[in-house]
Amino acid sequence: MEKKILTVSIIGLGGRGGEAYGRYLITQKEKFKITHICDINHVRLHKYGETFDVAEENRFDDEDKFFEKKWSDVLFITTQDRMHVRMAKKALELGYDIVLEKPISDDVEELRELSRLAHEKQRKIMVCHVLRYTVTMRKLKEILNSGAIGKLVSIDHTENVVYWHEAHSYVRGNWRNRKFATPMIMAKCCHDLDLLQDFVGSRCKSVASMGSLAYFKPEFKPEGAADRCVNCKYIDTCTYSAKKIYVRGWYNVGKPLNIFPFNLITDAYPTTEEALTEAITTGPYGRCVFACDNDVVDNQTVIMQFENGITATLKMEAFVKNGGRDIRFFGTDGELELSEANGTITLKDYRGADTVWKITDLTDDLEGHGGGDHRMIDELYDIMTGKNPQVATSIDESIESHYMALAAEESRLAGGQLVQIEKYRG
Numbered sequence: 001m002e003k004k005i006l007t008v009s010i011i012g013l014g015g016r017g018g019e020a021y022g023r024y025l026i027t028q029k030e031k032f033k034i035t036h037i038c039d040i041n042h043v044r045l046h047k048y049g050e051t052f053d054v055a056e057e058n059r060f061d062d063e064d065k066f067f068e069k070k071w072s073d074v075l076f077i078t079t080q081d082r083m084h085v086r087m088a089k090k091a092l093e094l095g096y097d098i099v100l101e102k103p104i105s106d107d108v109e110e111l112r113e114l115s116r117l118a119h120e121k122q123r124k125i126m127v128c129h130v131l132r133y134t135v136t137m138r139k140l141k142e143i144l145n146s147g148a149i150g151k152l153v154s155i156d157h158t159e160n161v162v163y164w165h166e167a168h169s170y171v172r173g174n175w176r177n178r179k180f181a182t183p184m185i186m187a188k189c190c191h192d193l194d195l196l197q198d199f200v201g202s203r204c205k206s207v208a209s210m211g212s213l214a215y216f217k218p219e220f221k222p223e224g225a226a227d228r229c230v231n232c233k234y235i236d237t238c239t240y241s242a243k244k245i246y247v248r249g250w251y252n253v254g255k256p257l258n259i260f261p262f263n264l265i266t267d268a269y270p271t272t273e274e275a276l277t278e279a280i281t282t283g284p285y286g287r288c289v290f291a292c293d294n295d296v297v298d299n300q301t302v303i304m305q306f307e308n309g310i311t312a313t314l315k316m317e318a319f320v321k322n323g324g325r326d327i328r329f330f331g332t333d334g335e336l337e338l339s340e341a342n343g344t345i346t347l348k349d350y351r352g353a354d355t356v357w358k359i360t361d362l363t364d365d366l367e368g369h370g371g372g373d374h375r376m377i378d379e380l381y382d383i384m385t386g387k388n389p390q391v392a393t394s395i396d397e398s399i400e401s402h403y404m405a406l407a408a409e410e411s412r413l414a415g416g417q418l419v420q421i422e423k424y425r426g
Contacts, residue, residue, distance in 0.1 A: 005029075006384055007072035009036040009096075011063070011087060013044040015264045016101050016128070017078030020373045026052055031381045036071040038063065043267045051269075063087070070094040074384065077101060080174060081182045085110040088125065092117050097124040099380060103190045104395075104402055106182040106409075108424055111399050118395050126380055126391050127398035129194040130372030133379060135363040137195060137372075139345060140327070140338060144199060148347055149331030155199060155312040158326040159192050160341070164249075166298055166318035167240045168261050171216045172285050176294035184296040185209070185412075186405035189316050192325070193302075193408075194393070194401035199329070202308035203400055203421070209408040210416045211300025211316070221290035229288060230281050240289040242280040250276055302408045340370070 008025060010017045025032045034052040038060040039045045049059045060066040067090045075096040077087050085105045091098050092114075104127060105111055118125050131137050144152060161170075170188070175181040197204060226232035229242040238244070250262050250271065257270035265285040268275035280286030298318040305311055324340025335348040340359070347355040365371040382388040391397075403424040411419045 003030055004385055006032050006074055006381065007035045008032050008074050008076060009038075009066075009072040010034060010048075010076040010078065011038040011066060012077065012079035012083075012101070013037060013039040013041065013048045014078065015260065017076055018044060018048045019258075019260070019263060020368050021076055021078065021099070021377060022048060022052055024368070024374050024377055028377070028381075032377075036060070036066070038066040041267070047267060047269060067091070067094065070096055073097065074099060074380070080180065081105070081187065082180055085114050088114055089117060092121045092123050095121070095123065097126075097384065099126045099128065099376075100395075101128045102398070103182045103186045103405070104398065106186055106402070106406060108403075108406065108426070111402055112426060115395050115399060124383065124391055125395040126376070126383070127393045127395060128376065129191055129393040129398055129401070130369045130376045131191050131195055132198060132372070132392050133375040134370040134372040135375070136338065136340070136345070136359050136370055137198075139357065139362055140329075140336065141199060143336055143345070143347060144329065148334060148349070149329060149336050150333030152200070152310055152329060152331050154310060154330045155196060156315075156328045156330070157192055157196060157312060158315040158317065159189055160320040160323050160325065161188060161316060161318045162320055162323040163239065163318060164245045165261075165323065167216070167245065167289050168264075168285065170296050170298070170318070171289045171292050171294045172242075172287055173264075176292060176296060178295055181296070183405065183409040185211070185300050185302065185316060185408050186402060187296075189300075189302075189314060190398075190401045190405050192314055192316075193404045194398065196304065196312050196314065197306075197400055197404070200306045200308065200310045200312065202306040202310065204404050204407075205305045205307045205422075206418055206420050207302055207304050207404060207407045207411055208416050208418045209300060209302040209411040211297045211412050213295065213297050215298055215319075216289050216292070216294055218290055221288065225288055225290065227288050227291040228281075228286050230277075230286060232288065242286045246280055246285065247273060247276050297412075300408070300412060302404075302411075304404070 036058045037054050040061055045059050075091045076099045078101045169175050175187045225234055229235050235241050235243050262271045265279040266275040300316045302314040322341045327338040329336040334350050337346045343359045345357040363371055403421050407419040407421050411417050
């Protein structure tokens with residue numbers, strides 16, 4: 001029996017739609033075919049149109065024309081945060097099943113409305129909480145469910161954003177300002193909040209949170225510093241120098257043809273030193289980190305109480321050298337610990353010896369969110385072809401992590417006041 005090939009459209013050809021998902025989809029020729037794409041950036045439209053072998057007449061630079069009809073089995077919506085719900089509603093009305101980049105929205109009514117419409121139209125929405133699909137996180141869930149640490153009591157979870165990633169995405173980049181992006185605890189950590197509710201196996205009851213924009217502000221700009229790194233006397237010494245992060249950084253990792261973050265500051269393919277230099281000379285990623293229009297936090301802590309009595313803390317921290325999550329689970333018979341920086345999962349049984357798993361022994365695909373980008377798309381195929389009826393990151397499941405993020409931001413702005421989640425559910 002011939003395997004069904006699913007047709008795919010993509011709107012938003014940035015780091016997620018163009019790179020993370022699109023480039024993997026075209027390697028799965030027996031499962032997927034990209035037929036239509038849409039983006040307002042003509043350079044990207046041409047670049048990915050050629051890369052994905054999409055016919056000229058199927059490349060759109062106008063959202064309204066793109067949504068005049070349904071073009072494919074599945075639509076990937078990978079645009080900026082504020083556009084997600086508007087586009088998803090149009091897609092549902094046309095009869096699409098949707099892969100929707102996170103976060104969905106920071107508007108409670110939009111979240112509820114999208115869920116209602118998805119049920120009304122009986123369409124699937126897979127939200128891109130890709131970490132749920134990783135071998136690492138599923139191994140943690142397997143160990144917890146086995147009872148190896150007894151009754152789970154609490155979780156301590158740290159998201160190490162990394163100093164240069166904070167500067168890239170949340171100071172210079174697309175998620176730097178609340179006028180056009182969701183709060184950072186949602187933009188960056190709805191992944192983590194989603195994982196926590198999955199590990200706990202219960203909805204969150206209440207949260208309290210504190211955090212701030214502590215450093216990336218004009219008052220910390222060095223004396224005599226320029227507004228752009230290329231014009232600055234500190235270009236070779238500043239920790240956050242765009243030349244250091246992008247040009248030297250590219251050389252330090254072997255001058256790769258096409259990897260994050262270098263392929264996000266320029267549309268050139270392959271990446272070159274000339275293209276990177278042009279990008280930091282004229283583009284947003286060359287601005288001084290103390291002279292940007294950013295207003296989102298660079299540190300935040302959230303304390304959570306779940307309906308089943310389990311508690312958790314989430315620490316989102318920019319000021320660290322190495323990335324990866326650190327998660328500790330505390331149980332009545334043992335501890336379970338993930339160190340992504342060390343690449344290990346450790347079970348500490350109170351009654352016996354420790355057991356250590358190396359993440360590289362669990363999978364040989366750790367590209368893109370620890371392999372989550374690819375595994376989500378693999379699971380999408382199984383869902384769409386009826387092999388797997390359950391969407392792990394469905395719209396209803398994913399909304400809960402968004403409620404948690406909204407409550408955390410409300411609490412932070414109120415100086416750490418306890419906020420009940422039920423008020424967001426309505």
